[in-house]
Amino acid sequence: MTTVLTAQALGKRYGRRWALRECTIDIPAGHVVGLVGPNGAGKTTLLKLASGQLEPTAGDIAVLGGRPGGTPAQLARVGFVAQDTPAYAGLTVAEHLRLGARLNPRWDDGMARERVARLGLDPAQRAGKLSGGQRAQLALTLGLAKRPELLILDEPVASLDPLARREFLQGLMEATAEHELSVVLSSHLVSDLERICDYLIVLVDSRVQVAGETDRLLAAHHRLTGPRRDPDRLPAGQHVVSARHTDRQSTYVVRTDAPIHDPAWTVTRLSLEDLVLAYMDKPAAADRRAPLEVQR
Amino acid sequence: MIWLTWRQLRGAAVMTAILLGLLAAVLVPTGSQLAADYTGGLAACIRGDDCVGFYDQLFDDYEIPFLASILVVLILPAMIGLFWGAPLITRELEADTHLLVWNQSITRTRWLAVKLGFTGLIAVAAAGTAGLAVTWWSGPLDQSAPEGFALMDPLVFSARGIAPLGYAAFAFALGVTVGMLVRRTLPAMALTLVAFAAVQLAMPLLVRPHLIPPVTSAFELGRENVDGFGINRDGTFDVRIKAAIPGHTGAWVLSSELVDPSGRTIAVSGQDGRITGVSTTSGACAPAAGSPDGCPAEVNRLGYRQKATYQPLERFWPLQWIETGIYALLTAGLTGLCFRWIRRRLS
Numbered sequence: 168m169t170t171v172l173t174a175q176a177l178g179k180r181y182g183r184r185w186a187l188r189e190c191t192i193d194i195p196a197g198h199v200v201g202l203v204g205p206n207g208a209g210k211t212t213l214l215k216l217a218s219g220q221l222e223p224t225a226g227d228i229a230v231l232g233g234r235p236g237g238t239p240a241q242l243a244r245v246g247f248v249a250q251d252t253p254a255y256a257g258l259t260v261a262e263h264l265r266l267g268a269r270l271n272p273r274w275d276d277g278m279a280r281e282r283v284a285r286l287g288l289d290p291a292q293r294a295g296k297l298s299g300g301q302r303a304q305l306a307l308t309l310g311l312a313k314r315p316e317l318l319i320l321d322e323p324v325a326s327l328d329p330l331a332r333r334e335f336l337q338g339l340m341e342a343t344a345e346h347e348l349s350v351v352l353s354s355h356l357v358s359d360l361e362r363i364c365d366y367l368i369v370l371v372d373s374r375v376q377v378a379g380e381t382d383r384l385l386a387a388h389h390r391l392t393g394p395r396r397d398p399d400r401l402p403a404g405q406h407v408v409s410a411r412h413t414d415r416q417s418t419y420v421v422r423t424d425a426p427i428h429d430p431a432w433t434v435t436r437l438s439l440e441d442l443v444l445a446y447m448d449k450p451a452a453a454d455r456r457a458p459l460e461v462q463r
Numbered sequence: 464m465i466w467l468t469w470r471q472l473r474g475a476a477v478m479t480a481i482l483l484g485l486l487a488a489v490l491v492p493t494g495s496q497l498a499a500d501y502t503g504g505l506a507a508c509i510r511g512d513d514c515v516g517f518y519d520q521l522f523d524d525y526e527i528p529f530l531a532s533i534l535v536v537l538i539l540p541a542m543i544g545l546f547w548g549a550p551l552i553t554r555e556l557e558a559d560t561h562l563l564v565w566n567q568s569i570t571r572t573r574w575l576a577v578k579l580g581f582t583g584l585i586a587v588a589a590a591g592t593a594g595l596a597v598t599w600w601s602g603p604l605d606q607s608a609p610e611g612f613a614l615m616d617p618l619v620f621s622a623r624g625i626a627p628l629g630y631a632a633f634a635f636a637l638g639v640t641v642g643m644l645v646r647r648t649l650p651a652m653a654l655t656l657v658a659f660a661a662v663q664l665a666m667p668l669l670v671r672p673h674l675i676p677p678v679t680s681a682f683e684l685g686r687e688n689v690d691g692f693g694i695n696r697d698g699t700f701d702v703r704i705k706a707a708i709p710g711h712t713g714a715w716v717l718s719s720e721l722v723d724p725s726g727r728t729i730a731v732s733g734q735d736g737r738i739t740g741v742s743t744t745s746g747a748c749a750p751a752a753g754s755p756d757g758c759p760a761e762v763n764r765l766g767y768r769q770k771a772t773y774q775p776l777e778r779f780w781p782l783q784w785i786e787t788g789i790y791a792l793l794t795a796g797l798t799g800l801c802f803r804w805i806r807r808r809l810s
Contacts, residue, residue, distance in 0.1 A: 266567070271568045
């Protein structure tokens, strides 16, 4: 298996509003994929499509080579931790593990118990009495002990305090290394993803803006600062991601595979956060989208 | 999945079991006592030939538990729809736990099938047990109940035999369906109650009388169907008839009218109907007449009759089966809707 998720012109419409449109991506296996974008960009929609909770309105999606959510076998291969990590308030931690054991053929009971013990969760505690961080850990345990090939997490740390957030991501990272599973997780905060993701998808305005391995993305994006200049006068190989102008000065974020030789520019590398913010800078993206589509 | 469904239902099921246990604790001893009173009293009254008096006495003695048991059986299905049906799915949607359970290795269709099937079965079993227990308990009273409380009368009919099973299944499925559409527990409960009450009223008022075409026929006036005679000051003569029919004790009378010799309706039961051609100064209907049975014979001779439309008592079980069947079909329809909905709409 070389890809965990492929989508072709995938779209989902609610009434007249497209929550996701023309999404074409191909995520290779073995990555921890960060899906980042502002609130309401369509992250949850994409993840729900991938786990089979939603049916696409347009296009196709395949997860691990199969149609999402259709059969118990497919469901067994994909784990999903929903936003705000819901759990049955009336059931104890132990009963959640029993639920997992009953409903999943590949359930790893030893691993689940060991994880719960290591996290210091009391098996007799009702889930409704757990803290947000503990509940998130319980949900993650359920997702991991199912032994999926792909684990999807929708904003798992959004409501956690910084310490719980770090512990959660730490646990996720360890499990990923241990069990060789692919992970897709979404967040609207790049700082959450920076340390653990090696693949990034930026989703803005219900469209995929950029997707790729973080190393390559960072190598291919540059910030150019120099005397004011029109975007038309940039070399053909340089795609403008965002542009800022003052009276005298222009600042561009460009994507290019070729080195930049123009001595007029001061070239700086971007951090992952800068890169994502550049794509979220909507007006520039909108200006540039039209010509890009013509080129295709 | 059955384990999870049972785990979620456990509290409510134990509660219901306790209530049913209490009901049994009341019904079993009083029921045996009631049966003993009935057989003893009946033997005595057949010798003494005043069984009407005995029936009235027996019914008076047990009237309050009789009515209370009917109420329990009528309310139980509504409670099941409200507290088991409506929250079944909405509780998951409100807490987002559906997202947890739908991402275990089990399809939603299967999840819904187990939840509906298992919970529904227990619900129907609970309501059925209560219905049959009350049917057993009130057996002697149903043999002797006065007009208005007989086996075929709408309220009593709904609380006897197998109909409560159908009501419970329907109420449960209705609650689940409304819950799926409304997606919030409290509005779903309110809506379920309103819809269920509407159906439960429409059934005896509009549908049940026509499940089997009712019988219409004319009866001579007599002791059983005449409520009273009246002589007005101007010498005219009135007859008031009842909703009972001679020779068909326990029938469900849908309409009872007094018709004149040409077949025209002159009064419905409970109203006075003017009889022409009866002498109020002499003859059988005069106040001075000796036998009280002579006057109806006189009115009959003139051609006045009671015209009644009714469902005879023998149709109790056919009507029970048909009505339960209708509720089973409604339940199946709603269940189908639930499955359609979970496949296409919910997320």
